Amino acid sequence: AQSVSQHNHHVILSEAASLELGCNYSYGGTVNLFWYVQYPGQHLQLLLKYFSGDPLVKGIKGFEAEFIKSKFSFNLRKPSVQWSDTAEYFCAVRGAGSNYQLIWGAGTKLIIKP
Amino acid sequence: DTAVSQTPKYLVTQMGNDKSIKCEQNLGHDTMYWYKQDSKKFLKIMFSYNNKELIINETVPNRFSPKSPDKAHLNLHINSLELGDSAVYFCASSHLQGTGELFFGEGSRLTVL
DSSP: OOEESSSEEEEEEETTTOOEEEEEEEEOOOOEEEEEEOOOOOOOEEEEESSOOEEEEGGGOOOOOEEEGGGGGEEEESSSSOOOEEEEEEEEETTTTTTEEEOOOOEEEEEEEE | SSSOOOOOEEEEEEEEEEEEEEEOSSOOOSSSEEEEEEOOEEEEEEEEEEEEEEEEOOOOOEEEEEEEEEETEEEEEEOOOOGGEEEEEEEEOOOOTOOOOOOOOOOEEEEOO
């Protein structure tokens, strides 16, 4: 069965620190990959997505993610975080031929100390 | 114009009551979803409809019944509410065979007392 693993449930950083949130998935075929963000008290919004082409994907608010097929990973990065990045971050994967269903990670709560 | 709108945003009710949450999308998508997000922020898919047909029906108590009168609307009715039903319920929509990107509503926070 497909699954998505987000390694860190909680991450606490100071402003200006660099961020990397891990996401690994289990699916042997072609995948579509997503990172969503949920700010406190709000709904989920798309940060970035990967379908094909350049494995380094740039998203909104200075976020980027790199798809490494050999490692089944799609880690989210930001070189310098801000207090406003405090949020819950979700990785999601959709396998081709999987009835189009998104498989979600458990989320990573990111807290940025001012 | 809100793309995916849910009503009500907040619901506080007693155990045993019946309640409904409504969802509408104006994005022209053909697929709509209900997700439950618990207090630990874990997202669980409950149902999905494509052009008014049920395509995903996860292990959810029979007390939960979705209804899609047309492809722009997906409602969720919950009978005999229990304490464990307290959560935030998110509606979402997408093109089934498109990019797969989901557009979420703002959520409906249900509190069962």
